[in-house]
Amino acid sequence: MPQSRSGPAMVPRLLHCVTLCLLGAGPLGATVTQNPRYQVTRIGKPVYLSCSQDMNHDTMYWYQQRLSQAPKLLFYYYDQDFNNETDTSDNFQPSRPNTSFCSLGIRSPGVRDSAVYLCASSRDTELERYHPS
Template sequence: DAMVIQNPRYQVTQFGKPVTLSCSQTLNHNVMYWYQQKSSQAPKLLFHYYDKDFNNEADTPDNFQSRRPNTSFCFLDIRSPGLGDAAMYLCATSRDSLAGQETQYFGPGTRLLVL
């Protein structure tokens, strides 16, 4: 029944130690998004894939990278996590992103803690 799955649900890493978060979907949607959400703030879009085309937000730090090896999976790599990167990371999917007119389905999120 699960549609957008994120693993792990909780991730603890050390300052500067690379970490990878994963997202998978059973909806066969062609668009996948990664958001960062800090406490009491709105989700902030980091980047998205339209099929294999990668779209980075202008203010997304270089420390954040993403990979999408196939339609179902997408990964978020944080190369050198800082204390300020502690947040909830949300993955979302949609069928098509024309003018933002498609519903985005969110996964449960991965809460990242940086020590």
């Protein structure tokens, strides 16, 4: 009888990978598009995630959602101004070279970086902070 390969010997291999997931809106008029939609990588191998929007929104966000946790805001850009909302590792490298595009690089992903990464956009967030309706 052949032996199964799904025993304890497989567990260390699983621990050497990091799963990064992105969710994007479908092609319904105005969109936010994330690329790649999902990615599994080796620990320590750099990852590059991108996000674009075609709605001329001023603000773009990156969220991280770990298993069984609520999404956590990592960063946001208002126009070209960068805002770090949480104590995040220097391992994350966000960028917004223009108003319709935002990216997130992870220099050396570790097990703690296994999560769903969400990009979002909105209009006038920074202004609403100073001029509430």
